[in-house]
Amino acid sequence: MSKQLIDELLQKIESTEGPVADERVKAIINRIVKDLFYTIEEFDITPSEFWTALNFLGAGAQEFGLIAAGLGFERLLDVRMDEAEVQAGLNPNVTPRTIEGPLYVAGAPESLGFARLCNDDEVGDPLIMEGQVFAEDGVTPLSNALVEVWHANHLGNYSYFDPSQEAFNLRRSIRTDENGRYCFQSVVPVGYSVPPNGTTDTILKKVGRHGNRPAHIHFFVTADGHRKLTTQINIDGDPYLWDDFAFATREGLVPALSKVSDPAELARFKLKNEFTHIVFNFSLHAEKENVLGTEVTRARATA
């Protein structure tokens, strides 16, 4: 089919009159439709292929967040935000951002300085993670900052989305103390894959990719007068550490793990057995005008 016929149809569609348009949305939709029309033509996509794909996506809409991560869109948005901050002259030596993913739940219990993320019977190696939240200079502690943490259990499942777990299991919000310190006790998370045979898994298999995420812990870190940080740390040694299906692992987000069995340290956390220890400090950009904010509007669960 000639490009001329396609362009005639696009022209007809784009010139249809009606209510007053949102010119930005209109321009973006026209661009996406045009690109898809050309793709249909250049790949000679059949009607059955088109409808099969559309029906497949429609039936898998609950996985759109995961698909966006898996196809690299969420990473792209981070790369673009990094670039925008560089161009705005922001200090590059802060904690790197990485993707939020689709599994945050608002409303987790909040505590000051320390939190336990789970009960004693949680399956997994005991973990203590602690550190300080700093201003962008990396030395000025930020007290009363909020560290929101969430991670998966030993089966790779997140509470709320996995109703077998207690409400807010492995999810907490910790206020930093007067020295900017936070600390939590949990279990070392393990890696997991996208839901087997789900929409994302099916797409990734079609494009010849796996759907594995290396073990990680999610964070939102917020403090008055500072730009919100969305990030994760990875558990070093995971076989998929640098082969994340969501492209979210970054230099600076893979802290060292140490095994601690020193009795004084065990006593400090009232633990009887060896635990894994992670020390990780966050540093946040000060708020600045004329650069896009880091508070992102997206659908999130609230429990």
Add this chain to the structure above:
Amino acid sequence: MSKQLIDELLQKIESTEGPVADERVKAIINRIVKDLFYTIEEFDITPSEFWTALNFLGAGAQEFGLIAAGLGFERLLDVRMDEAEVQAGLNPNVTPRTIEGPLYVAGAPESLGFARLCNDDEVGDPLIMEGQVFAEDGVTPLSNALVEVWHANHLGNYSYFDPSQEAFNLRRSIRTDENGRYCFQSVVPVGYSVPPNGTTDTILKKVGRHGNRPAHIHFFVTADGHRKLTTQINIDGDPYLWDDFAFATREGLVPALSKVSDPAELARFKLKNEFTHIVFNFSLHAEKENVLGTEVTRARATA
């Protein structure tokens, strides 16, 4: 952001290794992702804009079929199929195809020669539509062809999707008689719009378009040894006749309406009052090798 950074990320995504790919699907997805990455960059789409759009589409997945019609994709597929048939040397003088739309339901009651599509209490002007199904020469009648017909009620709603209507109201399957004749009694359909404030309506308003369809009647026409025809006829005089939001009105699909009050004709259909009469003949392409078939795989309801 530089195109180079985008291309590096695309390269990273596309080169990720895993299971054996479906090379066609992989190439198409890579193309779509690349186009969307460039669109995000060129329009400087913010993370909040991206997630708002994704969440909006995910929540509106039940309207994907309607969105595909409204943005012109379904018309594009028809234009491409027309072109493929021309290039394959098929007779251009058959009944034109037009879009199926998302509201077909399989399993309607089947009858020979004649069907009533509704009860006496259906709201609307009485309609008799009749004609013959022909081979592509336009003169050889095809007996035992199947004319599947469906249309909306006076509120613009379709049975099954509108549970207030009886099962298969305004939906029937009619076998042509030995002369290729079909005939049905119904009411004259009226135009309607996409569901107000739904996903499609919202998109169309954003791009400055209306969501109205002129009054129409849908058909599948199938006969042994012939290519399936998917089409519609329009009710002449509708204000949106040539301004269909789905771009489905075509020359050759707008038959004349006549008002009939002749007693002999009323008696023929056991009607007491004037009715609207449409005579419309279908002609179908003979089956042919080496041209894409017209049986389209898409999700359809079955009642």
